Amino acid sequence: MTSVALRARALRLLEMVTTPLLPSDYLDLVAPLRSGADLRGRIEAIHPETRDAATIVIRPGRGWKGHVAGQYIRVGVDVDGVRLWRAYSVTSPTSRADGRITITVKAMPDGKVSNHLVRRAKPGTVIHLDQASGDFVLPAVKPAKVLYLTAGSGITPVMGMLRDTALADVVVLHSAPTEADVIFRDDLRDLAADKALRLIERHTDTAGTLDITRLDEHVPDWTERETWACGPTGLLDAAEEHWARHGIADRLHTERFRPAALVTGEGGAVTFTTTDKTVEADGATPLLDVGEQAGVLMPSGCRMGICFGCVTPLRAGAVRDLRTGEVTTAEPGVLIQTCVSAAAGACEIER
Amino acid sequence: MTAIDPTAHLSDEQIEQLGRELDALRDEVIASRGERDAAYIRKVISVQRKLEMGSRGVLLFSLFPPAWLIGTAGLSVAKILENMEIGHNILHGQWDWMRDPKIHSTTWEWDHVSPAAQWKHSHNELHHTYTNVIGKDNDLGYGIMRVDEDQKWHPFHLGQPLWNFINACFFEYGIAAYDLELGKNLHKSRRKNPEFRARAREVGKKIRKQVLKDYIIHPLLSGPSFLTTLGATFTANLVRNLWSHSVIMCGHFPEGVQTFERRSIDGETRGQWYLRQMLGSANISGSKAMHIMTGNLSHQIEHHLFPDLPSNRYGEIAPKVRELFDRYGLEYVSGSLPKQVFSAWRKVFRLSLPNKSVKPNKTVKVPGRAKERVAA
Ligand SMILES: Cc1cc2nc3c(=O)[nH]c(=O)nc-3n(C[C@H](O)[C@H](O)[C@H](O)COP(=O)(O)OP(=O)(O)OC[C@H]3O[C@@H](n4cnc5c(N)ncnc54)[C@H](O)[C@@H]3O)c2cc1C
Ligand code: FES
Numbered sequence: 135m136t137s138v139a140l141r142a143r144a145l146r147l148l149e150m151v152t153t154p155l156l157p158s159d160y161l162d163l164v165a166p167l168r169s170g171a172d173l174r175g176r177i178e179a180i181h182p183e184t185r186d187a188a189t190i191v192i193r194p195g196r197g198w199k200g201h202v203a204g205q206y207i208r209v210g211v212d213v214d215g216v217r218l219w220r221a222y223s224v225t226s227p228t229s230r231a232d233g234r235i236t237i238t239v240k241a242m243p244d245g246k247v248s249n250h251l252v253r254r255a256k257p258g259t260v261i262h263l264d265q266a267s268g269d270f271v272l273p274a275v276k277p278a279k280v281l282y283l284t285a286g287s288g289i290t291p292v293m294g295m296l297r298d299t300a301l302a303d304v305v306v307l308h309s310a311p312t313e314a315d316v317i318f319r320d321d322l323r324d325l326a327a328d329k330a331l332r333l334i335e336r337h338t339d340t341a342g343t344l345d346i347t348r349l350d351e352h353v354p355d356w357t358e359r360e361t362w363a364c365g366p367t368g369l370l371d372a373a374e375e376h377w378a379r380h381g382i383a384d385r386l387h388t389e390r391f392r393p394a395a396l397v398t399g400e401g402g403a404v405t406f407t408t409t410d411k412t413v414e415a416d417g418a419t420p421l422l423d424v425g426e427q428a429g430v431l432m433p434s435g436c437r438m439g440i441c442f443g444c445v446t447p448l449r450a451g452a453v454r455d456l457r458t459g460e461v462t463t464a465e466p467g468v469l470i471q472t473c474v475s476a477a478a479g480a481c482e483i484e485r
Numbered sequence: 486m487t488a489i490d491p492t493a494h495l496s497d498e499q500i501e502q503l504g505r506e507l508d509a510l511r512d513e514v515i516a517s518r519g520e521r522d523a524a525y526i527r528k529v530i531s532v533q534r535k536l537e538m539g540s541r542g543v544l545l546f547s548l549f550p551p552a553w554l555i556g557t558a559g560l561s562v563a564k565i566l567e568n569m570e571i572g573h574n575i576l577h578g579q580w581d582w583m584r585d586p587k588i589h590s591t592t593w594e595w596d597h598v599s600p601a602a603q604w605k606h607s608h609n610e611l612h613h614t615y616t617n618v619i620g621k622d623n624d625l626g627y628g629i630m631r632v633d634e635d636q637k638w639h640p641f642h643l644g645q646p647l648w649n650f651i652n653a654c655f656f657e658y659g660i661a662a663y664d665l666e667l668g669k670n671l672h673k674s675r676r677k678n679p680e681f682r683a684r685a686r687e688v689g690k691k692i693r694k695q696v697l698k699d700y701i702i703h704p705l706l707s708g709p710s711f712l713t714t715l716g717a718t719f720t721a722n723l724v725r726n727l728w729s730h731s732v733i734m735c736g737h738f739p740e741g742v743q744t745f746e747r748r749s750i751d752g753e754t755r756g757q758w759y760l761r762q763m764l765g766s767a768n769i770s771g772s773k774a775m776h777i778m779t780g781n782l783s784h785q786i787e788h789h790l791f792p793d794l795p796s797n798r799y800g801e802i803a804p805k806v807r808e809l810f811d812r813y814g815l816e817y818v819s820g821s822l823p824k825q826v827f828s829a830w831r832k833v834f835r836l837s838l839p840n841k842s843v844k845p846n847k848t849v850k851v852p853g854r855a856k857e858r859v860a861a
Binding site: 147150151153154155159160163212214215216217218408409426429431432433 | 518519520521522523524531534535538541578581582583584585586587589591592594595596691694695697698702703706
C-alpha cells in the first residue's frame with residue numbers, strides 16, 4: 135500500500151473514533167497552524183506606523199501558498215466575540231526570509247475590524263486567513279516606466295510591490311492629509327534617497343486634494359507610464375475618467391478598497407433555506423448584511439464583490455447586482471455574491 | 486385542589502408590561518454579548534475535548550481497575566458536558582452570533598444518536614413553542630407517560646414508572662425515537678412515508694457511527710482491555726443518559742409547574758407567551774459546577790424565556806428574573822436536584838393511577854385570560 139493510501143486509511147479510522155467530530159477538531163486545539171488545517175495565522179507583532187495605522191506581522195499556517203506582490207488576503211478576526219472578515223493587502227515582500235507576512239491597516243472612524251487590529255489586537259492571537267488573491271500585480275514582462283498613484287491607506291499594495299520588485303523608472307505620487315499621516319514615510323524616503331524611485335509626497339491639508347487633470351504638472355510623462363492606482367473612490371473615479379479621456383484606459387490598473395457607486399430597486403422577502411429564516415429586505419441592502427443581521431452564517435471577505443468569498447446558491451426568486459443593476463434569476467447552479475446582491479422581489483438563498 | 490389560576494390577579498396591561506420588561510432584559514444581554522462569552526464557550530469546548538480524549542486514552546488500559554474508574558468517570562463527565570452545556574445550547578443557536586462556522590447551530594453535530602437536525606425540529610420548534618400545552622407539547626410525558634391530571638388516563642399508564650426508568654437508561658434512544666415520532670409513524674398508514682423513511686435512515690446511520698465508536702473501535706483499540714473498555718463506554722453512556730433524563734424531568738415535571746389547555750395559545754400575545762414559559766418551567770438550585778453540568782438547564786425558567794441567549798448568562802440574569810416573579814406575584818419554582826427529581830418521580834408514580842377525585846381541574850386554562858373566560 136502506498137503511504138498516501140495508508141494515511142487515508144488511518145484518517146478514516148481516526149474519524150470513526152472522533153465521530154461526530156473530526157480529528158481536526160481535536161488537533162486544532164493544540165496545533166492550529168499545522169499543515170492540512172484550515173488556513174490561519176498567528177499575530178506575532180504589531181508595529182505602529184502612524185497615529186492611526188499599524189503593521190501586523192503574521193506567521194501564516196503551514197498551508198500558506200505565498201502571494202504575488204500587490205495581492206490581498208482575506209482576514210477573519212474575532213471582534214467582541216464576533217468573527218468578521220475583511221480584505222487587506224500584503225505589504226511584505228514575497229522573499230521575506232522568515233516566512234512571515236505583514237498587512238498594514240489604517241483605523242477607519244467607527245471601523246470595527248480596522249480599529250481592533252490597530253488598537254486592541256494582541257500578539258499571540260490566532261486569526262483566520264485565506265490564500266492571497268487579486269490581479270493588482272505587475273505583469274510578467276516588467277514595464278519600463280511605472281507610476282504608482284496612491285492616497286491614504288492605498289499605499290499598502292504598492293508598498294508590497296516596491297519592496298518586492300525593483301524597476302528601472304518608478305514615480306510614486308502619494309497623498310495624505312499631513313506629513314505625520316504618511317504611512318511608510320521613512321521607507322518611501324529611504325527608497326527615494328537610494329534612487330529606487332522618485333517620490334512626490336502631497337500633504338492635502340496644506341496643498342489641497344490632487345487635481346488629476348493637472349497630473350502632468352507633477353508627472354509630465356504620465357501617459358508613457360504603466361500606472362497602478364489605489365486610494366479613495368474619488369481619486370480612482372477621477373483617474374479612470376482622466377485615463378479614458380486620453381484613450382489609454384488600458385494603462386491604468388486600480389485597486390478599490392470600497393465598492394463603486396451603487397444602484398437600488400425593489401426589495402422583497404429573503405428566505406435563508408439552511409437556517410430556515412425569512413426576513414424582509416429592501417432593495418439597497420446587500421444580502422450579506424441582511425443575513426448577518428438575521429443571525430445567519432454568511433461567509434464573506436472583501437464585502438465589495440471582488441474576492442468571491444461570499445458566493446452562495448440562489449435557490450429561487452431574483453436578486454439585483456448593486457453595482458450594475460443587472461437582475462439574476464434562480465436556476466439550478468446559479469451562484470450569487472451576497473455582498474453586492476440585494477433582493478429583487480422574494481428570493482431564497484442557500485444559507 | 487381547586488381551580489386557582491395563578492395569573493388571575495394580573496390585568497392584560499400588567500401582562501404586557503411584564504413582557505416589555507422581559508424584552509428589555511433580553512435586549513440588555515444581547516447588547517452586551519462579547520469576547521467574554523465567546524471565551525467561555527471556547528474554554529468549555531476545549532476542556533471537554535481534552536477530557537474526552539484523555540479519558541479515552543486512559544481507558545486503553547482499562548484492565549487496571551484504577552484506569553477503568555478514572556477513565557469511566559472522565560468519559561461520563563465529558564459526554565454530559567458535550568450533550569448539555571455544549572450540544573444542547575449550540576443547537577439552540579445560543580452561539581450563532583459569534584459567526585464561527587465551527588460553533589454554529591447549522592453545522593454542529595453532537596455525541597447523541599438523534600441527528601442534530603431532527604432534534605432541533607422537535608425540541609426548538611415544537612417543545613419550546615408549545616411548552617406545557619397539553620396535546621401539543623409532546624415533551625409532557627414523551628407520549629409514553631401521563632404527567633398531568635388533565636392528560637387522559639389509560640391502563641398503559643400503570644406501567645409508567647417502569648417505562649420512565651427504561652427511558653432514563655436509554656434516554657438518547659428514547660429521544661431519537663421521539664424525534665422520529667415513532668409512535669405515530671410506525672402506524673401502517675405512515676410507515677412507508679418516504680419522508681419518514683429518509684429520516685429513519687439518517688437516525689440509523691447516526692446510531693451505527695455512535696455504536697461503532699463506543700462499542701467496537703474504542704474497545705478494539707484497547708486490545709486486551711477490550712471488554713473492560715466496552716463496559717466503560719457503556720457505563721459512561723448510561724451515566725450520561727440517567728443524568729440528562731433527571732435534569733430534563735426537573736425542568737417541567739415537578740409539582741408547582743403549570744400546564745395549559747390546547748385552546749389557550751390561540752392568539753397568544755408576547756406577554757402571555759412569556760407568562761406561560763415562566764409558569765411552565767422549574768429551576769434547580771446548586772453550585773456553579775452543577776449548573777454547568779446541567780447545561781444551565783438548572784436555569785430552566787431563564788432558558789425557556791430566552792432559549793437563544795448564551796447559557797453562561799442565565800445564572801447572571803436569574804436574580805432579575807426572580808425579582809420580576811416577585812413583583813408580579815408569581816411562583817418561581819425552584820429546588821435542589823434531589824428534591825426536584827423526587828418530586829418529578831412522585832408525580833410519575835401518582836399519575837400512573839387514574840385521578841382519585843372528580844376531575845380536579847387544576848390546569849391553568851389560559852394564562853392571564855381567566856377573566857375573559859368568566860366573561861364569555
Ligand atoms: C482588496 C482590498 C484590499 C484592502 N486592503 C487594505 C489595506 O491594505 N489596508 C487597510 O487599512 N484597508 C484595506 N482595505 C479595506 C478593509 O478591507 C476594510 O474595509 C477597512 O479596514 C474598514 O473595515 P472596518 O471593519 O474597520 O470598517 P467597518 O466597520 O466595516 O465600517 C465602518 C465605517 O467605515 C466606512 N468604511 C469602510 N471601509 C472604508 C474604506 N476603505 N474607506 C473609507 N471608509 C470606509 C464604512 O462605510 C463605515 O461607515 C482593503 C479592502 C479591499 C477590498
Ligand atoms: S465578500 Fe468578497 S465578493 Fe462578496
